[in-house]
Amino acid sequence: xxxxxxxxxxxxxxxxxxxxxxxxxxxxxxxxxxxxxxxxxxxxxxxxxxxxxxxxxxxxxxxxxxxxxxxxxxxxxxxxxxxxxxxxxxxxxxxxxxxxxxxxxxxxxxxxxxxxxxxxxxxxxxxxxxxxxxxxxxxxxxxxxxxxxxxxxxxxxxxxxxxxxxxxxxxxxxxxxxxxxxxxxxxxxxxxxxxxxxxxxxxxxxxxxxxxxxxxxxxxxxxxxxxxxxxxxxxxxxxxxxxxxxxxxxxxxxxxxxxxxxx
Numbered sequence: 001x002x003x004x005x006x007x008x009x010x011x012x013x014x015x016x017x018x019x020x021x022x023x024x025x026x027x028x029x030x031x032x033x034x035x036x037x038x039x040x041x042x043x044x045x046x047x048x049x050x051x052x053x054x055x056x057x058x059x060x061x062x063x064x065x066x067x068x069x070x071x072x073x074x075x076x077x078x079x080x081x082x083x084x085x086x087x088x089x090x091x092x093x094x095x096x097x098x099x100x101x102x103x104x105x106x107x108x109x110x111x112x113x114x115x116x117x118x119x120x121x122x123x124x125x126x127x128x129x130x131x132x133x134x135x136x137x138x139x140x141x142x143x144x145x146x147x148x149x150x151x152x153x154x155x156x157x158x159x160x161x162x163x164x165x166x167x168x169x170x171x172x173x174x175x176x177x178x179x180x181x182x183x184x185x186x187x188x189x190x191x192x193x194x195x196x197x198x199x200x201x202x203x204x205x206x207x208x209x210x211x212x213x214x215x216x217x218x219x220x221x222x223x224x225x226x227x228x229x230x231x232x233x234x235x236x237x238x239x240x241x242x243x244x245x246x247x248x249x250x251x252x253x254x255x256x257x258x259x260x261x262x263x
Contacts, residue, residue, distance in 0.1 A: 010084040012111050014104045016097040016123015017041075019133075021207040022048040024124050032121065037088045040080060044095020044126075044233055046208055073103060077110035084116045095233070097125040101151055101176045125149075127174040130206040130235045134213055135249025136242055138172050143240035146171035152178020152185060152236070159184050167192035172239035179234045183222040189238070190218065200238035201245055204230045215245050 013032055018024035025033075033039070033049070036057045041050065043063030050059070060079065062071040071079065083090045098104030098120055111118040127149060131138045139147050148166065152175045153159050159181040166173050167189045178185055179202065190196050196219035204212040216224040218238060225234075 008087055009116055010086065010088040010090055011117040011119065012080050012084050012090045012092060012107075013119050013121055014092045014094065014098040014107060015121040016102070016125075017045045017049050017093050017095050018124040019096060019126045019129025019207040020044075020046045020049075020205060021129070021133075022046065022052065024129065024207060025049065025052075026121065026123065028121050029123065032091055033093075036091050038083055039091045039093050040076070040083070041093040042095055045093050049093075073106060077107055080107060080111060081114045081116055084111070084114075094123070095126070096129075097123045100125045100127075100149065126176065126206060126233070126235050127237070130174075130201075130203045130237060133207045133211060133251045134201065134203050134245065135251075136201065136237060136245050138174065138237070138241060140241050140244070143244070144170060144172040148173045149176065150174070151176050152181050159188070161185075161188070163188045163192040167194040169194070170240065172237065172241050175236040175238070177232075178236050179225070179230065179232050182225060182236065185236070186218040186222055194218065194238075198238060199240070199243040199245070200236065201242045202230055202234050202236050204232075204234040206235060207251070211250070213245075213247070213250065215242065 015029050015032060030052065033052045036053050038058040038060065039053060040060045040062050062076045080090055080092060092107060094102045094104065096102055104120065108118050127138060148171060150161060150166065150173065175185060197217050200218050200221050202214045202221065202225050212230060214225050214228050214230060
């Protein structure tokens, strides 16, 4: 009787690279990178992390930046499937955590539909990196009963968010991918009842030597960020906890970064 032949596919690891500092990688992520065969990475993965790859590892850039995608998501999904079908292990390396605004869920579904084994390796999300490295507690019993993570734009590119929910007092709102819509975000929050004097911060390249922080009320934050010339990747944090921000609390590796305070 003829043996049934089975295709042997490789496995795809959706790995969170954390907010930027290589020391914030999990042990699992570091071990996988040390023996990587091929790595498909995005633009939020710092060069210090890529330096951990073996010399012979193949690197494929699949970054997604505002207005420019090196590979559309559907093509990235197909690439991961094609590589795995070559019988090799594939690391899909993502900034932050794969399942927090990282499109890891979409990639996981595509891989499973193609019969490819997939493992999720969590990473420290950018919000946690910003809080730790800028010295801002995202939760605090005296200032925030609720912590909300949201994206600054929907799949269609519009900033049509749940403004009444985001404008509630005594909470912390962390906005990913919202720098380009910062003025609209602050305007809508004020229109829906949030005090214009509510403090906020925008932090660029958190946990790296390029970290820059702008601190201002939401009424002044868009102008302050524009004047400071902050660029992506940047995270927006709005709420009373940001009133606890002090430049001297920023991590030592970031002290050399420029800090702008308007509050």
